[in-house]
Amino acid sequence: MAVKKTYVVLSSKGGVGKSTLSSLLAFYAAERGARAGLVDLDFTNPSTHIVLGVDPREVRYVEEKGIFPALVGKLRYVTPAAFTRDSPLPLRGENVSRALFELISILRLDGLDYLFIDTPPGMSDEHMDIVYRLGEVVKPVVVTTPSPLSVSSVRKMISLLRESGLREIFLVENMGGGGLADVFKEPGITYLGYVPFYPGFDNCIGSLENVRRCPLRSFFESIVDKLVSEG
Amino acid sequence: MVHEWSLAEALLRYVASVYGPRIKTLKLRVGVLQSIDKEVLLFSIRELAGLYNVSLGDVVLEDEEAVFKCNRCGYEWSFNPGDLGEEVRESIHFLPEAVFAYTRCPRCGSRDFKVVKGRGLEVAEVVPG
Numbered sequence A: 001m002a003v004k005k006t007y008v009v010l011s012s013k014g015g016v017g018k019s020t021l022s023s024l025l026a027f028y029a030a031e032r033g034a035r036a037g038l039v040d041l042d043f044t045n046p047s048t049h050i051v052l053g054v055d056p057r058e059v060r061y062v063e064e065k066g067i068f069p070a071l072v073g074k075l076r077y078v079t080p081a082a083f084t085r086d087s088p089l090p091l092r093g094e095n096v097s098r099a100l101f102e103l104i105s106i107l108r109l110d111g112l113d114y115l116f117i118d119t120p121p122g123m124s125d126e127h128m129d130i131v132y133r134l135g136e137v138v139k140p141v142v143v144t145t146p147s148p149l150s151v152s153s154v155r156k157m158i159s160l161l162r163e164s165g166l167r168e169i170f171l172v173e174n175m176g177g178g179g180l181a182d183v184f185k186e187p188g189i190t191y192l193g194y195v196p197f198y199p200g201f202d203n204c205i206g207s208l209e210n211v212r213r214c215p216l217r218s219f220f221e222s223i224v225d226k227l228v229s230e231g
Numbered sequence B: 001m002v003h004e005w006s007l008a009e010a011l012l013r014y015v016a017s018v019y020g021p022r023i024k025t026l027k028l029r030v031g032v033l034q035s036i037d038k039e040v041l042l043f044s045i046r047e048l049a050g051l052y053n054v055s056l057g058d059v060v061l062e063d064e065e066a067v068f069k070c071n072r073c074g075y076e077w078s079f080n081p082g083d084l085g086e087e088v089r090e091s092i093h094f095l096p097e098a099v100f101a102y103t104r105c106p107r108c109g110s111r112d113f114k115v116v117k118g119r120g121l122e123v124a125e126v127v128p129g
């Protein structure tokens, strides 16, 4: 899997904006001409297709010694919802890990500049599997809101990621105003920026038109800029 | 060709490392869950044997039925991916765990079951020489 840069969007908390962030970062990166991909690895609750307004039953992959992602606009896109036709997929942990290996090992992502991976909430074996399986190329993008509940939970996750050998950790503040830049000012953590809380956020998702016209677009794009320039 | 090629590759590496580069007979059990194309698998095995310089005599492929066991009530049943239609069969071919979206225990209706056998590929017998 020869991808230049792989970003795994993680958070120990649910509902902080992992799926929206991974989808929008990937989509905006693709819109500006990069070869960008999005792979949804939240097997039991995939939701990036809802953000992008894609009907998973319409997603078709091309098969040739592996699976090539589908095209959504210019974005190369893979969601397990396409294999389940959006019906519930209750998996025990061991089966989540199996599904993960299966999917990662058959995906053909050769030639991508940027790959964004959405993950389920939490800090479990699956997350470590993703991090280990993808090896050194993977860069964790940790998402948190300014809420103390989220901040303290994310701190624990950051120390676990460090224990597993990841030295460079990116941080995004969602539904905030930039206040976490100082809170996470420490070696090894790169603060990528913030996205404000926007009560009309539903207008930013649900269709590609909504995504393109999202009033918060510049906040996401400046995060993309930062990621690209961080090398 | 998704799995056939990568399965054949893993298999040949394994067999050659354990039994050496001369194999008289290779007998394999192919789980039916993933609807692996046996012709394509056989073709891939022969191609790769050439590439890896493994001399390969007879290759015998036999089906292994898929058996599921309910985690809730203990019931065991046999599963045929062909029963669910082409599109579902193809989904399970790509992602075997998708089967949990399409099947329930026939006795109690639970979706919490395990795949006892019928997933992947198993070496049944190797005769070196």
Ligand SMILES: Nc1ncnc2c1ncn2[C@@H]1O[C@H](COP(=O)(O)OP(=O)(O)O)[C@@H](O)[C@H]1O
Residues within 6 Å of the ligand: A011, A013, A014, A015, A016, A017, A018, A019, A020, A021, A047, A121, A174, A175, A195, A196, A197, A198, A199, A201, A202, A205
């Ligand atoms: N910046 C924001 N402002 C307002 N609502 C947001 C923002 N970002 C995400 N949301 C909303 O928060 C909810 C959770 O987002 P989601 O991406 O599903 O989180 P996660 O994947 O971490 O569980 C969604 O309803 C989403 O629309």
Ligand SMILES: [Mg+2]
Residues within 6 Å of the ligand: A018, A019, A020, A042, A047, A119, A120, A121
């Ligand atoms: Mg999510």
Ligand SMILES: [Zn+2]
Residues within 6 Å of the ligand: B070, B071, B072, B073, B074, B075, B105, B106, B107, B108, B109, B110
């Ligand atoms: Zn049962």
